[in-house]
Amino acid sequence: MAKISLQNLKHSYSATPQSDGDYALKRLSLDWADGGAYALLGPSGCGKTTLLNLISGLLIPSEGRILFNDVDVSRATPEERNIAQVFQFPVIYDTMTVYNNLAFPLRNRSVAEAEVDRRVREIAGMLDLTKTLGNRASGLTADGKQKISLGRGLVRSDVNVIMFDEPLTVIDPHLKWQLRSKLKELHQRTRRTMIYVTHDQTEALTFADQVVVMKDGEVVQTGTPVDLFERPMHTFVGHFIGSPGMNVLPCEVKGGKASFAGHPVTTVNAKAYKGKGQKLELGVRPEFVRIVKKGIPADVVKVSDAGRFRIVETRSSGGSIKLLIPEGEAVPEGKTHLAFDADHTQVYENGWMVGAKP
Amino acid sequence: MSAKTVNQKAWFLVAPVFALVAFNALIPLMTVVNYSVQETFGDNVFTWAGVQWFEQVLHSDRFHGALLRQITFSAIVLAIEIPLGLGIALTMPRKGPWVSVCLVLMSLPLLIPYNVVGAMWNIMALPDIGLLGKGINALGIDYNYTRQPISAWFTLVLMDVWHWTSLVALLCYAGLVSIPDAYYQAAKVDGAKTWAVFRYIQLPKLKHVLTIAVLLRFMDSFMIYTEAVVLTGGGPGNATTFLSIDLVKTAIGQFDLGPAAAMSLIYFIIILAVSWLFYTLMMKNEEI
Numbered sequence: 001m002a003k004i005s006l007q008n009l010k011h012s013y014s015a016t017p018q019s020d021g022d023y024a025l026k027r028l029s030l031d032w033a034d035g036g037a038y039a040l041l042g043p044s045g046c047g048k049t050t051l052l053n054l055i056s057g058l059l060i061p062s063e064g065r066i067l068f069n070d071v072d073v074s075r076a077t078p079e080e081r082n083i084a085q086v087f088q089f090p091v092i093y094d095t096m097t098v099y100n101n102l103a104f105p106l107r108n109r110s111v112a113e114a115e116v117d118r119r120v121r122e123i124a125g126m127l128d129l130t131k132t133l134g135n136r137a138s139g140l141t142a143d144g145k146q147k148i149s150l151g152r153g154l155v156r157s158d159v160n161v162i163m164f165d166e167p168l169t170v171i172d173p174h175l176k177w178q179l180r181s182k183l184k185e186l187h188q189r190t191r192r193t194m195i196y197v198t199h200d201q202t203e204a205l206t207f208a209d210q211v212v213v214m215k216d217g218e219v220v221q222t223g224t225p226v227d228l229f230e231r232p233m234h235t236f237v238g239h240f241i242g243s244p245g246m247n248v249l250p251c252e253v254k255g256g257k258a259s260f261a262g263h264p265v266t267t268v269n270a271k272a273y274k275g276k277g278q279k280l281e282l283g284v285r286p287e288f289v290r291i292v293k294k295g296i297p298a299d300v301v302k303v304s305d306a307g308r309f310r311i312v313e314t315r316s317s318g319g320s321i322k323l324l325i326p327e328g329e330a331v332p333e334g335k336t337h338l339a340f341d342a343d344h345t346q347v348y349e350n351g352w353m354v355g356a357k358p
Numbered sequence: 359m360s361a362k363t364v365n366q367k368a369w370f371l372v373a374p375v376f377a378l379v380a381f382n383a384l385i386p387l388m389t390v391v392n393y394s395v396q397e398t399f400g401d402n403v404f405t406w407a408g409v410q411w412f413e414q415v416l417h418s419d420r421f422h423g424a425l426l427r428q429i430t431f432s433a434i435v436l437a438i439e440i441p442l443g444l445g446i447a448l449t450m451p452r453k454g455p456w457v458s459v460c461l462v463l464m465s466l467p468l469l470i471p472y473n474v475v476g477a478m479w480n481i482m483a484l485p486d487i488g489l490l491g492k493g494i495n496a497l498g499i500d501y502n503y504t505r506q507p508i509s510a511w512f513t514l515v516l517m518d519v520w521h522w523t524s525l526v527a528l529l530c531y532a533g534l535v536s537i538p539d540a541y542y543q544a545a546k547v548d549g550a551k552t553w554a555v556f557r558y559i560q561l562p563k564l565k566h567v568l569t570i571a572v573l574l575r576f577m578d579s580f581m582i583y584t585e586a587v588v589l590t591g592g593g594p595g596n597a598t599t600f601l602s603i604d605l606v607k608t609a610i611g612q613f614d615l616g617p618a619a620a621m622s623l624i625y626f627i628i629i630l631a632v633s634w635l636f637y638t639l640m641m642k643n644e645e646i
Contacts, residue, residue: 058543078546091544095562104558108549152548 002068002160002193004032004055009064011050017062024050026217028064032210035191037184039208041198043240047217048197052163055195057081068160084153084162088169090145094138098129101137102151109156123151126186143175150183154190161193168203180206201241213237229285230344235351238283244311247289249319251282251347253354258282258347261318263296266342272355273347281348286311288341289323295337296321303331314338393619411620421621423596424604425628428580431511431600435518435579440572442519443526448560450531461531464524476588479517483589503590507597510590514598517585522578526571533567534560569640573633580629601625 011025020026025047032038040048053059055066057078066074073081084105093101102120111119124130127147132140137148146167153162164183168176184207187194196207204211205225213220213228213236221233232238238246251260258270260282267282298314298321305311309324310331321338325331347354394411396404415421450460470478485491485502494501503509537559545555583602586592592599592607599607605625609618 056543056547058546078543079549083547085543085547087540087544089538089540091540093558093562095558104550105548108551108554149544152544 003034003070004030004161004193005065005067005070006030006055007065007067009051009054009066010062011047011054011059012062023062024217025054025061028219030212030219030222032193032195034069035193036210037187037194037196037208039196039198039204039211040214041201041204041211041240042214043199046214048199048214049165050217051214052085052165052195052197055161056083056085056163058085082156082158082160084156084159086146086149086153086162086164086167088166090142090149090170092137092140092145092148094136096137097133098124098135098137098140098148099133101148102129102133102155105152105156119155119157123155126154126189127151127182143171143179146171146179150186154186154192159192161195164194164196164198166198167196168198168200176203183207201243205241213240215240231346231353232283233353233356235281235283235348238285242285242287244286244322246283246285247321248348249282249284249321251280251318253280253347260340261296261316265340265345267345267347268343269353269355270347273349278350281351282340282345283348283353284340284345286322286324288344289321290339290341291323291325291332292337292339295339297335298338299335300332390619390622393615394623395616397616407616411616412624415617415621415624420604421624424599424601427597427599428582428601431514431582432576432579434515435522436572436575438515438519439523439526439575440568443523443571444530444564444568446523446527447530447534448556450527452535461528464528467521467524468528470521472584473588475517475521476585479513479520479585480589483513503594505594507594510594510598513589514582514586517589518579518582521585522575526575529567529571530564533564537563565640569637572636572640576636577629577633580632 007029009025009028010023012023014022017023028051040051042048050059054061057073057076057080061074064074065072068081078085093104096104099120102123103116106116106119120133121130124133127150129144129147129151132144137145140148150167153159168179171179180203183194183196187207194207196204198204205228209224210222211225211228212222215234215236221228221237223231223233228237228241232241232246235246235248238248249260251258251265253259253270253273256271256273258265258267265282273280296316296318298316300312301315301320302313303310304313307327309326312323312325312331314321314323314336316338323338395407395409397407397410398404446464450464451457467475479490482488483491483501483503485495491501491503500506501509501512503513541559541563542555545559550558581602582600583606586598586600586603590598592603601621602625605618605621608614608621
């Protein structure tokens with residue numbers, strides 16, 4: 001088990017990168033504590049798999065260093081780094097039984113057979129694979145195979161980190177939920193450092209203590225699921241996390257006071273704005289927009305039912321605003337008035353939250 | 359669930375296929391069957407002979423000899439070409455400019471007609487002027503394929519290996535490149551050594567391709583004719599008289615059409631049976 005530090009990490013798939021655009025990963029520094037559960041979240045092509053392969057040693061970084069427990073492993077092979085990785089598609093050794101699949105990483109490292117047996121049975125127990133131990137692995141269903149991949153990662157007691165590269169992609173929805181809670185449970189039992197890559201916010205937010213949101217090869221924000229939800233540092237995070245995403249509306253800030261479509265709005269951070277007249281936006285989540293008697297006038301355009309609440313889409317003179325109304329509460333029709341929750345309304349300049357550290 | 363609808367109209371749609379198969383396979387085959395159970399003296403006069411020709415062929419030492427030579431030849435060729443082809447495929451580059459160079463070089467022998475291959479090696483292996491023949495003799499080894507059965511066999515095997523190993527290599531190569539990267543990455547992470555990667559990833563994934571390669575090479579080598587005819591005409595003596603050569607000698611040389619037809623059928627059944635056996639053995643334990 002290990003603490004992982006990434007220092008000024010950069011990676012390009014081209015041998016002679018010319019511009020920033022040639023880099024799949026643009027300068028990244030992170031520190032991950034031993035035993036934590038982390039998620040890398042971002043849209044497809046944002047560089048998260050690249051980052052994962054750099055940590056596992058399947059790729060060697062173009063620049064920067066990777067440290068495991070303060071030891072530089074930037075150029076070490078995956079075997080030397082002693083890591084485990086679970087891939088998007090289940091990788092199993094077809095000709096072997098489930099038992100031999102789980103024993104494979106240990107036998108390759110010449111672990112004594114008695115110890116192999118003990119570890120395999122322990123892991124099989126955790127993953128509910130005990131009954132199928134004697135079966136050929138190729139006969140299992142996709143989720144069974146993915147459990148084997150997972151088991152091969154857990155079977156070694158000394159791995160530094162276990163990495164998951166969108167491991168639930170090929171799993172049926174009803175089993176996804178099961179495997180996800182299994183993962184969480186395994187993390188709590190084993191306390192290994194785990195890194196989970198995904199583009200699915202639900203997976204990331206339920207699994208991880210700390211989520212790293214990436215976009216175009218850069219980290220946009222690192223924080224707990226609550227941080228990301230309540231204080232998105234970038235409008236991208238506000239949009240990407242949450243369903244529906246944050247309302248991003250044009251606004252003006254004068255003398256430390258924000259206004260939207262001519263109406264004054266109290267915000268968390270308008271005072272911090274030093275004012276150069278760049279692109280200014282107001283960010284407020286649909287959860288924090290309320291219907292009031294007097295406020296910002298808007299017309300209700302569409303109401304859609306999302307189970308426990310309804311999503312109401314309105315149009316105001318400043319743009320379209322979404323809000324949530326809990327099940328059972330009256331939904332207004334036609335003209336109405338809106339107000340934003342002052343504690344959860346932020347001002348963004350060029351996409352970044354005003355006053356936040358860059 | 360409602361009862362299954364029975365509709366026989368589909369038979370009309372497959373009728374053309376049946377007709378085609380009948381004309382290009384069934385009818386010619388039946389002609390051979392017809393010959394194999396009758397005696398003929400020309401003039402389209404046939405008399406019933408029953409299983410006489412089959413008995414004669416199955417009891418003839420000449421057929422036994424040819425069959426034994428045939429089996430030996432196929433066994434040697436398979437034992438060399440399959441591992442060699444697999445080995446070549448494993449060492450071929452997976453990406454970069456050398457891929458196409460390798461592929462073109464490997465395909466070249468496959469494009470040369472059988473009789474040209476025979477003629478090429480015939481000349482090359484001539485002990486007095488051929489590069490290969492002269493070279494071997496220069497090493498102090500007495501080599502002359504027109505006189506020594508061993509030399510003739512050596513030349514034939516070498517010729518076949520040169521001609522067909524590429525096929526095995528290309529099939530295996532295609533199989534290898536289709537293995538997803540994740541398998542190799544997982545093996546790296548699991549600490550597998552090269553041998554373990556081969557044994558537990560590459561070989562199992564190549565199983566189907568290898569089955570095809572073995573079947574193709576078996577069927578083809580079991581029917582070898584042209585090369586041996588061009589090299590020595592089945593000689594020296596009858597050292598390289600394989601089944602097909604023996605068959606042609608019986609049918610066209612001696613005009614023994616009945617025995618020749620019986621022999622063809624036995625030959626056909628052997629190939630069919632062995633192919634089935636290979637396929638069943640290699641596909642054992644297969645769950646799809």
